[in-house]
Amino acid sequence: MNKTTLLGTSLLLCAGAATAADYQVETLADGLSNPWSLAFLPDGGMLVTERSGQLRLIDAAGQLRAEPVAGVPEAFVNGQSGLMEVALAPDFAESGELFLSYSCGTREANHTCLAAATFNGEALENTHEIFRVQPAKKGSAHYGGRIAFLPDNTLLLTLGDGFDYREQAQNTANHLGSIVRLNRDGSAPEDNPFVGQADAMPELYSIGHRNVQGILVDDAGRVFSHEHGPRGGDEINLIEAGKNYGWPKITYGIDYNGSQISPYTELPGLEQPLVYWDPSIAPSGMTLYQGELFPEWQGSLLVSALAGKEVRRVELKGNAAGEQESLFTELGERFRDVRTGPDGAVYLLTDSPSGQLLRVVPAN
Template sequence: MRIAVLFLLACGSAAAADYRISTVATGLDHPWSLASLPDGRLLVTERSGRLRVIENGQLRPQAIAGVPAVLADGQGGLFEVLPDAHFADNQLLYLSFAAGSRQANSTNVVRARLAGEKLVEVKTIFVAKPLKKGTAHYGARMLQLDDGSLLVGLGDGFAFREEAQNLRSHLGKIVRIDGDGSVPRDNPFVGRADVLPEIYSYGHRNVQGLAFDAQNHIVYAHEHGPRGGDEINRIEAGRNYGWPLITYGLDYTGAVISPFTQKPGLEQPLLQWTPSIAPAGMVLYRGDAFPQWRGSLVVSALAAQQARRVPITDGKAGTQEILFAELKKRLRDVRVAADGGLYLLTDYSAGEVLKVDPPR
């Protein structure tokens, strides 16, 4: 109870009058990720396996062809769409998704070129190892760094949480690969025969938020805890973030996962949420539409049905602000629009793309 009270006192709420929310598109099947293209089009993934286009404020009825087959079961499906930093020149996209069967599946990443209404030159560039049973905890959020390499946040497979500490497994890791799937030479474990070379950091539970502060060259990630213990972490190469050796959460049964919240050599989160808010997407806001939000992480949340604005000052998390709670909707993703507003995705079978702008 004490943790919950402290948690509530550490948050303020923004008034709905501080912004206005409009609907961009409706009727999307559990939209998971949104990306803006240089020409103003929006790409939206549906977890069922479709890649959709919003153009001139209208959702096109026809999905993009050529998307690989996905395992749309449980938490599985089509996840992130990420345009390459040089998309205007090369038309390249990266997609993450669940692939395989209920008995043997993994998080996969492909690179493809968008040619009109279809994907061509589709190439698998990453398959998480080993294959796992069950359809939970895929992670699958992606981020492109300024050197062109990709970070992919992965889940622990839910029933395989000990794998987060196993450096011969991709489960419960953040991996780093180049755009063609090769391993960057400066990855932290390159050259060690006992470690998968793609591993960038480990000891994660289910990473579904990644943000890059290009000004300060800092990577932030958030991950789902069990009953409590959702985290935001500052990610550094080669570091161990502790799951399941340390945690602020309990098992869903109420059982203790670990009696420890700290141990030597294991990283502490910038902040943790207990009770859980179920964080989904995350952006670092640098826009002009809401100057008071600059330098803050904005985290969309499923269970809490809101977003959290987390100011970051000198590497520390400040007092949080609750945003968009009046919607009373599960928020799967949050993105910064070209004009500095925000896009939100709602996580329903008839999901929406919403736009947040300053008040008139």
């Protein structure tokens, strides 16, 4: 473990927000190649994905193993593409099953893919693809890639619109710009909202998304997600089965060249976000903090941000968003992922060719 410790105090953005927390930041691992996702193992170790295609093991003693975990599917690595999420099955302690999202194919024809495998403590076994977004697309942007499990043991996989294919986010005949719900073997559950509809993919759970890179399911079964907007218009949404979240028919952002994407921020039948950010913070990961180390953050969404170089804390008040707080800005890092650890600490991955795994605990 790197014992470097930085002290900080969170910055309140809204008058009346909860008391700011004092914390210290420890470096657990560095030299990671654009780390993307983090999962906590039952024995106290961790798995970390690197977008460049490697799965790394940090053992229970806190040591980063020098050699990547074997058995990882080959990813198409270019631009935003590569190996993305690692997510442990709810029964991982018994089954050893985990899931990996990644981009597969070539620059001319690629997909977001999902694989299942068994982790034996050292390597992956029986790695096999269970789902592939259709159709193939060109380019290397907007893959989504986050995974969450619903209480019924099905999983949600977030997707992107492929950047150059944004109109397809309104087309139920493909998977682009959606969130899909899958059984653990990759098949479509029979009670998915679009099953039986003509010209609709049976895996679809919600549509009208741009690039969803944060998702979680709380203890009540509510699904929260966030997605990248263009210039402005990043969103947090409360996801309901079968709903249309509007992209690109409605948006609070504009195109990168300054042109208008849509004249509308709301239209009948299209869902409104709980939160939108303008200017963009580029949200990249999300956790619901339910630890004991930071009681002032209890029940809040923590959203890691790339362009914002912060973690944004968003208070929840029922099904609505409350006040916000900006965390960890003094580090000056692009944050790719944020997780609540089993110990109640907050864990961060920094987005860099030499990225870090950081642990945030209360200041002494």
